[in-house]
Every structure is written in C-alpha cells, then in structure tokens.
Amino acid sequence: MPAPPGTLWSPDHPVCPIIIGENMNFPWLLPLCVLLLGYGLGSIPFGLLLTRLTGAGDLRQIGSGNIGATNVLRTGRKGLAAATLLLDLLKGAAAVLIGAALIDGGGPMAGAAAFIGHCYPVWLRFAGGKGVATMMGVVTALHWPAGCIFAAVWLGALFGTKWSSVGGMAAAVSAPIALWFMGRIELVPVALAMALILLWRHRANIARLMQGTEPKIGSGKG
Numbered sequence: 001m002p003a004p005p006g007t008l009w010s011p012d013h014p015v016c017p018i019i020i021g022e023n024m025n026f027p028w029l030l031p032l033c034v035l036l037l038g039y040g041l042g043s044i045p046f047g048l049l050l051t052r053l054t055g056a057g058d059l060r061q062i063g064s065g066n067i068g069a070t071n072v073l074r075t076g077r078k079g080l081a082a083a084t085l086l087l088d089l090l091k092g093a094a095a096v097l098i099g100a101a102l103i104d105g106g107g108p109m110a111g112a113a114a115f116i117g118h119c120y121p122v123w124l125r126f127a128g129g130k131g132v133a134t135m136m137g138v139v140t141a142l143h144w145p146a147g148c149i150f151a152a153v154w155l156g157a158l159f160g161t162k163w164s165s166v167g168g169m170a171a172a173v174s175a176p177i178a179l180w181f182m183g184r185i186e187l188v189p190v191a192l193a194m195a196l197i198l199l200w201r202h203r204a205n206i207a208r209l210m211q212g213t214e215p216k217i218g219s220g221k222g
Contacts, residue, residue: 031109034102038095038110042117042134045124046087047072050080060127068129070164073217085133088118092137108190111138115194119201130201132168135194139175142187149178162216165205172198 047067051059056075064071069085092114099110118134120126136154140147153174158167176191199206208214 030103031106034099034106034110035113037102038099038113039117041091041095041098041110042114043121043123043128044087044091044117045121045128046091047080047084047129048124050084050087051075051077054080056080060124066129067124069133070217088129088133089137089140091118092134093141094137096138096141107142108187111142112190112194114138115197119197130168131194131198132171135172135175135198138194139179139191142190143179143182143184145182146175146178146184146187146191150175158217163209163214164217165202165209165214169199169202169205 045067047069048059051057051062051072054077056072056077059067059071059075062071062074064074069081069088072084073081075081092111095114096107096111099106099108099113103109115131115134115138117128119128119131121128132154136147136150139150150171154167154171156167157170158164161167172195176188176195179185179187179191205214
C-alpha cells in the first residue's frame with residue numbers, strides 16, 4: 001500500500017526508499033532530500049567549469065571574479081557566456097520541477113535552495129554568483145508569466161542603462177510584485193526572499209552606482 005503524502009517510509013514508496021525497519025516514519029527526510037537536491041543543483045558552478053574546460057582561465061581571477069555569465073563575457077567568449085546564462089537558468093528551473101514532482105510544495109522549496117546554492121556554493125567556500133539567471137529560472141518554473149516579466153524587465157533595464165547590475169536588480173524586484181498582481185500570493189515570500197538576497201549580493205554594485213563608478217557592459221570589473 002503506498003505511503004500517504006508526506007511520509008517517506010514505505011516498502012513501496014516510489015522515491016528514496018530507505019530500508020531501516022518496519023513501520024518507521026521519517027516525514028522530515030523527503031523534504032530534506034528536496035532541499036539538498038535543490039542546493040546541489042544550484043551549486044554547480046557552470047561558468048567556472050566551462051571556462052576551465054575551454055582553456056579560458058580561472059574565472060575567479062578575471063574581471064569581478066564572479067562565476068556568472070556577465071563575468072564569463074569578460075573572457076571575450078560570447079558563446080561561453082550564453083551557455084553559462086542558459087545553464088544557470090536551467091538549473092534553477094530543473095530544481096523547481098524535480099522538487100514539485102517529489103513532494104507537495106517542493107517546487108518553491110527546491111527552487112529557493114538552488115538559488116542559495118548558486119549564491120553560496122559549498123564547493124567554492126560559499127563564494128558564488130549573484131543569482132540573476134538562476135532566480136529567473138526558478139521564477140519561470142514556478143509561474144511562467146512572472147518569468148516572462150522578469151526577463152522583459154531584465155533585458156529592458158540592461159540594454160536601457162548598459163549596467164548589468166541594474167538589469168539584474170530591477171528584474172529581481174519585479175518578480176514578487178508581478179506574482180502579487182497575478183494572484184500568486186503563495187509564491188511572493190520565496191520570490192521576495194530571493195530578491196532581497198540578490199540585492200545583498202549586489203551591495204558593492206549599489207555602492208559603485210551611487211559613486212558613479214559602476215562599469216557598464218564591455219568594461220572592467222562589475
């Protein structure tokens with residue numbers, strides 16, 4: 001007989017069957033698996049891996065030292081930057097979809113964990129990216145219309161100002177607002193939490209913007 005929702009232990013459970021003993025319940029274990037899976041996916045540093053594999057150098061020693069697509073672009077490899085952007089986006093979306101398939105409410109849980117994993121990967125001593133592409137992947141998988149607004153705001157602000165940081169921050173702020181007006185109130189807390197973390201990750205950019213020293217696309221650190 002299948003286990004009831006939220007119960008991990010069952011000899012016939014389709015996911016994560018763990019044989020410990022009869023009639024043992026671990027309702028916390030599957031949510032933990034979802035969180036760890038999301039974090040693990042999010043913490044894959046695609047930008048760093050791609051630049052190393054293609055001989056473009058150690059991304060942490062280039063430009064801002066960030067592992068995201070914007071810094072990959074500073075290597076002069078536009079294809080690598082596009083691939084990094086896509087993969088960082090997809091890992092956020094994949095975490096949401098896998099989490100949702102494993103447990104009720106697992107989508108937002110796994111998506112948030114993937115975002116944290118990207119920003120603070122244990123493999124890189126918690127020095128990760130700023131989370132824009134991964135957040136877009138998470139938001140799009142949770143509610144694709146909000147993801148479209150995220151992308152539109154990102155691109156509009158990016159090309160309108162030529163500041164990558166402004167594009168990312170504007171898009172992040174737009175996500176919880178869009179979800180609110182679209183009636184997806186239950187998703188607003190996770191989107192708002194990601195937006196606040198993303199803004200914190202951009203605190204140096206904010207300081208440079210206020211000082212008028214923030215570099216634009218195609219220039220130095222940022």
